[in-house]
Amino acid sequence: MKRLLPLVCVLLSASSALAELAxxxxxxxxxxxxxxxxxxxxxxxxxxxxxPVKVLSIDSACSxxxxxxxxxxxxxxxxxxxxxxxxxxxxxxxxxxxxxxxxDDPAQPEWIVPFVLEVPExxxxxxxxxxxxxxxxxxxKTTVVTMLGTEPMKIKDITSTRENVEFxxxxxxxxxxxxxxxxxxxxxxxxxxxxRIETDSKxxxxxxxxxxxxxxxxxxAPTQP
Numbered sequence: 001m002k003r004l005l006p007l008v009c010v011l012l013s014a015s016s017a018l019a020e021l022a023x024x025x026x027x028x029x030x031x032x033x034x035x036x037x038x039x040x041x042x043x044x045x046x047x048x049x050x051x052p053v054k055v056l057s058i059d060s061a062c063s064x065x066x067x068x069x070x071x072x073x074x075x076x077x078x079x080x081x082x083x084x085x086x087x088x089x090x091x092x093x094x095x096x097x098x099x100x101x102x103x104d105d106p107a108q109p110e111w112i113v114p115f116v117l118e119v120p121e122x123x124x125x126x127x128x129x130x131x132x133x134x135x136x137x138x139x140x141k142t143t144v145v146t147m148l149g150t151e152p153m154k155i156k157d158i159t160s161t162r163e164n165v166e167f168x169x170x171x172x173x174x175x176x177x178x179x180x181x182x183x184x185x186x187x188x189x190x191x192x193x194x195x196r197i198e199t200d201s202k203x204x205x206x207x208x209x210x211x212x213x214x215x216x217x218x219x220x221a222p223t224q225p
Contacts, residue, residue, distance in 0.1 A: 020049040021074065021103065021111045030117045032088050034149055035203045040085045043113070047074040049105075056102040064089060065115060067099045084115065090205075091119045122149040123199070125211050132187050133218040140183040143211050145169075145197065147176050153199045153206070162193030165213060182213050191215040 024044045032039040047053055054073045060066055067084040074080050084099065094116065101111040124146040132138070147153040152175025160167060169180040180195065197209040 020047065020105075020108060021045055021053060021080075021101070022048050023113065027114045027116055028084065030084075030086055030115060032086075032117070032119055034120050034122045034206070036088050037205075038085055038087045039117075040083065043082050043084065045080050045082065045113075047076055047078050047080070050076050051105075052076065053108070054104040056104060059100045059102075060097070061100065062097050064091070065097045065099065067113070069101075082113070084113075086115070086117055088117075088119060091117060092121050094118055120148075122147070122201075122203070122206050123153070123209055124148055125197075125209060129212040129214060130182050131213070132184055132215045134187055134190065134215055136187050138184050138187055140181050142179050142181045145178040145180060145209075145211070147199075149201075149206075151202070152176055153201050155197060156200055157198045159196045159198075160193060161196070162191060162213075164191055165193065167195060180211060184213070184215060187215050189215065190217065 022045060024046070028041060028043050030039050030041055052073055052075050055069055055071075058067055058069065064087045065084065067082055069082045070080055086097070097115045097117065099113040099115070101113065103109060103111060124144075126144055126146070128143070130141040130143055132141075145155065154171075154175055155169060155178050158167065158169055158180065164185050165182055166185065167180065167182045169178050171178050180197070182195070184191070192214045193212070195211045195213070197211060199207055199209065201207050
């Protein structure tokens with residue numbers, strides 16, 4: 001037993017002389033406003049180890065997210081700061097993204113910084129796509145457009161990318177809810193199209209929305225073995 005003590009001491013000493021970059025919070029949350037095209041944030045981290053750590057590179061798992069740190073080398077116990085920017089674009093709802101930071105520490109060669117983006121839903125179209133099967137009756141189907149922002153919005157106009165449909169819309173809750181009814185003139189051929197919905201939103205990216213419609217071949221039922 002006594003012969004094992006020196007080896008145990010060496011292992012403990014080696015394990016304690018490690019660098020460890022760690023965030024002050026478990027995850028970085030970003031909550032853009034509806035009108036934001038991008039959102040930036042600053043995050044704080046520490047080297048909790050007993051040896052310096054050098055940052056070799058920073059990569060993002062998504063082109064929508066970029067990040068940079070305030071320096072390249074962090075001494076034991078030193079605090080660092082990072083900046084991140086997320087391009088909101090057409091994202092809606094909750095999205096989990098991450099930045100991957102490569103270091104010179106064998107025990108932590110890659111440090112993953114997690115982000116959560118919560119983008120408020122301003123306009124909901126449900127269902128987003130109305131679908132018919134080839135050869136089916138040309139029944140009317142309805143999608144509901146709901147205005148969820150703080151300000152009410154009105155539909156100004158709707159146009160179709162295909163001539164083979166008839167459509168109409170009505171306001172069911174003033175400035176808040178609309179029913180859009182679509183009816184194909186024929187279901188003889190495959191068709192894919194969209195309705196361009198124009199609103200009076202003050203925010204440019206919500207002034208035009210799309211709802212889709214399609215006529216597809218019904219998939220064949222799998223054959224029994």
